[in-house]
Amino acid sequence: MARISIFIASILVVLLLASQIAAQDADRIVPYVQARGFNAPALEGWENQSTEEIAQFHFAAAEATIRAAIVAADDPITAAQTDLAEWLRVEVGPPVYSDKVNLADGTWQVLIFDIDAATTASVMARRQEAQVVLISFVERAPDARSMMLTLAQADDSLDAATPEIARALQELAGVDIVQLESTGSIALPSGEWQAYERPGLSAMGMVFGNDSYVALQEGALADLAPLADAWNRTLLGFFITPDNSGYLALGLAAAFIILGLLILSYFWRARTLRQELALLNALAEEGD
Amino acid sequence: MTIELESKPMPLLLRALTIMTVLGFATTLYLGLFAAGTDIQQGDVQRIFYIHMPSFFGAFTAFGLTVLGGVLALARESDKWDKIALAGVEVGLAFALINLLTGSIWARPIWNTWWTWDPRLTSAAVMCLTYAAYLMLRAGIEDANRRRAFMSVYGIFAFVTVLITLFIIRIVPDTIHPVIVGASPQNAQGSFEATSGVVLALLPSMALWLTVMPITLIWHRYRLEERREGLDRLKLKLLSE
Numbered sequence: 001m002a003r004i005s006i007f008i009a010s011i012l013v014v015l016l017l018a019s020q021i022a023a024q025d026a027d028r029i030v031p032y033v034q035a036r037g038f039n040a041p042a043l044e045g046w047e048n049q050s051t052e053e054i055a056q057f058h059f060a061a062a063e064a065t066i067r068a069a070i071v072a073a074d075d076p077i078t079a080a081q082t083d084l085a086e087w088l089r090v091e092v093g094p095p096v097y098s099d100k101v102n103l104a105d106g107t108w109q110v111l112i113f114d115i116d117a118a119t120t121a122s123v124m125a126r127r128q129e130a131q132v133v134l135i136s137f138v139e140r141a142p143d144a145r146s147m148m149l150t151l152a153q154a155d156d157s158l159d160a161a162t163p164e165i166a167r168a169l170q171e172l173a174g175v176d177i178v179q180l181e182s183t184g185s186i187a188l189p190s191g192e193w194q195a196y197e198r199p200g201l202s203a204m205g206m207v208f209g210n211d212s213y214v215a216l217q218e219g220a221l222a223d224l225a226p227l228a229d230a231w232n233r234t235l236l237g238f239f240i241t242p243d244n245s246g247y248l249a250l251g252l253a254a255a256f257i258i259l260g261l262l263i264l265s266y267f268w269r270a271r272t273l274r275q276e277l278a279l280l281n282a283l284a285e286e287g288d
Numbered sequence: 289m290t291i292e293l294e295s296k297p298m299p300l301l302l303r304a305l306t307i308m309t310v311l312g313f314a315t316t317l318y319l320g321l322f323a324a325g326t327d328i329q330q331g332d333v334q335r336i337f338y339i340h341m342p343s344f345f346g347a348f349t350a351f352g353l354t355v356l357g358g359v360l361a362l363a364r365e366s367d368k369w370d371k372i373a374l375a376g377v378e379v380g381l382a383f384a385l386i387n388l389l390t391g392s393i394w395a396r397p398i399w400n401t402w403w404t405w406d407p408r409l410t411s412a413a414v415m416c417l418t419y420a421a422y423l424m425l426r427a428g429i430e431d432a433n434r435r436r437a438f439m440s441v442y443g444i445f446a447f448v449t450v451l452i453t454l455f456i457i458r459i460v461p462d463t464i465h466p467v468i469v470g471a472s473p474q475n476a477q478g479s480f481e482a483t484s485g486v487v488l489a490l491l492p493s494m495a496l497w498l499t500v501m502p503i504t505l506i507w508h509r510y511r512l513e514e515r516r517e518g519l520d521r522l523k524l525k526l527l528s529e
Binding site (some may be wrong): 242245255 | 292293309322327328329330333335336339340343378382385386390393394396397505508509512516519520523526
């Protein structure tokens with residue numbers, strides 16, 4: 001009894017020491033907002049307005065909001081329109097820009113909505129079975145309209161997003177990139193961005209994988225940088241927790257079956273011993 | 289005349305250990321399935337870990353008792369320790385199979401495969417086969433003294449496979465098997481942070497599988513083996529009369 005107690009106690013001490021080492025790693029965890037099976041990185045300096053259904057962060061200085069949600073729908077464009085209409089309580093017309101881009105987690109629809117004179121929405125939408133994943137950037141500053149785009153790189157050997165910045169400027173602002181002055185690159189937490197600026201218009205872009213993330217704003221570069229950075233971190237940090245509870249059930253079933261068979265074999269062998277003993281008794285009685 | 293088998297009543301400590309095992313198993317299952325949070329990257333399947341890792345350490349204890357049983361059976365020519373060694377192999381093999389199967393099931397959604405010939409997986413499979421061979425070899429040796437000597441040596445050397453399985457991911461860097469305590473190898477896939485929630489669910493489970501559970505099951509198996517030997521002795525006695 002005493003020896004078993006010492007054995008158990010010593011193992012517990014070792015386990016406690018191991019747990020202390022493991023707990024030291026816990027500080028490295030990136031804070032995430034979890035909602036309805038998906039996860040979005042928490043944005044520092046942004047007001048957290050998340051609920052159980054959505055992840056939402058608001059940046060009051062720029063009247064900007066980043067929101068992630070999953071809605072039941074078949075069509076990404078309709079889903080984006082419906083979600084924006086319910087959220088902003090306005091009618092949302094067709095997108096002024098719509099394109100598709102292939103990212104690591106699937107094909108996303110890139111949408112820009114001009115909602116009213118003060119509001120622009122940039123939305124990334126992706127079908128997920130019978131649902132649509134929506135990540136939206138909405139700004140409501142009439143004097144600093146912003147747009148966020150994800151574009152496939154025209155030339156993936158380049159490590160600069162210049163061609164995509166030029167394309168976005170042309171398609172959405174009707175401006176040639178040569179009309180803007182390059183201000184070099186800006187180092188942000190999300191990476192190195194190439195920046196262009198002229199009075200009243202700024203553009204930024206960074207390459208990640210084979211895609212370029214582009215941000216445009218009718219305003220100063222200094223105002224655009226934190227928004228582009230936050231949007232990029234949200235896009236790259238967003239992920240869905242997989243539903244694999246079936247495998248958990250299978251794993252538990254396997255463990256229960258093996259343990260059950262071991263314990264059943266004890267009972268079965270004990271029963272066999274009793275039967276053998278009964279047989280011996282029967283034989284002995286016959287012998288008498 | 290009624291023949292009766294010599295049977296000692298179940299010791300109080302074994303009763304207590306049995307109750308502790310049942311209650312502990314239910315509690316650790318609750319902690320792993322409900323109290324610990326869902327891993328946001330791996331999903332619910334990560335909870336398999338609360339059985340997968342402790343079951344290996346349960347096998348470690350059981351196979352460790354086989355080594356102890358083997359050494360003492362050889363040193364003292366004791367059948368009692370030989371029976372403990374046998375019970376250790378049976379219980380350890382069941383635990384090792386749980387470890388292997390739950391790992392394979394976890395790997396399907398995380399590694400996208402049921403099985404890969406990774407050093408850790410391969411060594412775990414070799415360990416299971418080595419102990420399965422123990423049981424087969426044992427059944428094939430009729431002479432009790434030879435069986436005790438041969439299986440004691442086998443049981444001691446077989447423990448090398450347990451040590452290799454335990455340490456291989458610390459020695460061979462080219463493994464995809466994650467390490468929970470300490471840094472994972474560079475190619476490891478499916479690692480997760482040992483947060484306080486994980487540690488709180490894992491510790492009781494480890495304590496249970498490492499100590500109470502294998503000892504209880506081995507003790508019950510040992511008693512069963514004692515009764516079987518008693519019956520064999522009885523048969524011999526009746527035959528000789």
